[in-house]
Amino acid sequence: MKKTNKNNKIILFSLVGITILAFSAILSAINASDVEAASGFPYSEDLHIALLNQDPAPVEPGKYVDIRFSVENYGTTDAENVTFVLLPEYPFYLDDGDNAEKSLGKINGGQIGRDSVYIKYRLRVDKNAIDGPTALKIKYRTSNLKTFIELDDFEVDVKTKNVRLLIEDIKVLPERISPGETADIKITIKNVFASPINNIRLKLQPSATYFSILGSDEKIITSLGANEETDITFKVISNGDAKSEVHQFSLTADFSDTLGANYSKTNTVSVIVDEKPSYMINIDDTKVFSKNQKGKVTISVSNTGLSEMRYAVLELMPSDDYEILSSPKSYLGILKSDDFQTAEFTIYTKTNKAFIPLLVKLSYKDNYNQLIDEQIVLNMKMYSATDAKKYGFIASNGKFNWILAVIVLSVIGFFAYRKFRHQSKKFKKEIIKQ
Secondary structure, three states, X not given: OHHHHHHHXXXXXXXXHHHHHHHHHHHHHHHHHHHHHHHOOOOOOOEEEEEEEEEOOOEOOOOEEEEEEEEEEOOOOOEEEEEEEEEOOOXXXXXXXXXXXXXXXXXXXXXXXXXXXXXXXXXXXXXXXXXXXXXXXXXXXXXXXXXXXXXXXXXXXXXXXXXXXXXXXXXXXXXXXXXXXXXXXXEEEEEOOOOOEEEEEEEXXXXXXXXXXXXXXXXXXXXXXXXXXXXEEEEEEXXXXXXXXXXXXXXXXXXXXXXXXXXXXXXXXXXXXXXXXXXXXXXXXXXXXXXXXXXXXXXXXXXXXXXXXEEEEEEEOOEOOEEEOOOOEEEEEEEOOOOEEEXXXXXXXXXXXXXXXXXXXXXXXXXXXXXXXXXXXXXXXXXXXXXXXXXXXXOOOHHHHHHHXXXXXXXXXXXXXXXXXXXXXXXXXXXXXX
């Protein structure tokens, strides 16, 4: 009986002890709740991680960006052995030697605001990254956590600042045209980045009135994918009076990216009009008609084309058929379209050929400052002395003959006068005798 009472007492005391411990636990929980309510912090570690900033913002594909995170402990207990691990995925990379894992040590309870802990990562962005917010992952753990906790994705702003449409090649076929001819302007455009570009509108406009565009002056491409290229062709025609020079066209490209931003880019297209100068060269006048005669020869040069003949020089080349007595070169200057100049040379002929070939060299520069040398043979007709006198090219001896005739007539008149006078005297004497 005594043994039973003793066991009952033990059980009773045990129940009382358990009740007291339970009550203490409940009281402690109530006190902790009161502390949490009064302080605003949970009665444990409570880490808050935020993306503080990115520099630069936005970052361009192919560039580096610095990412800064802030870590705050809103709990009342310390967070021990805090470790963060960055989980970079395309298009973000860490350079070799940069560690994705960072150990922060202890973060005290209530360490927030200015007392926050900061983490910095330097990331390289792939050159083909697509524009727009791009996900970046990170995870962490503490001594109280058996596994890592992966946070919700953070967003890094990626955007290409430069125009991404490349005018890769421009070809004009043929490379040079004459006035009135047509040419094809073939343009290759390429999207050199990973993001598509849309609503591409290409417009070609001549800068002067010497050209017209055959067909539409505007080409439209709906979309151009990443690293995709395409060709477009404009056909143009030059006016008949187009100058021989480089003619400029303005090529404007308007397009938009995947975010709806609009871009515009302008290039210059050049078309070369190159008409070879045409001219006419003649013996304009000559004072030389037969062998062993000295005289002047005048040669004319006329520009019969549309292109200018610049800094023209006419040179009479030496020959066995004649001797050059004057300067062999004559500067003609600039011969514009429908203009002409003359050059005068003094020669002495040494042959009785029917034609004396005058070898002349014409030197000039075209509209593109290219020197052109051309040799031309001009046949100068020669005459016999008789024919030269016959055609009046050479003065005959008529003056001498006229003088001689005057002298003869004077002599005849003198003797006739003397005879007349003598007869008159004789006649007077006969009358007196009678």
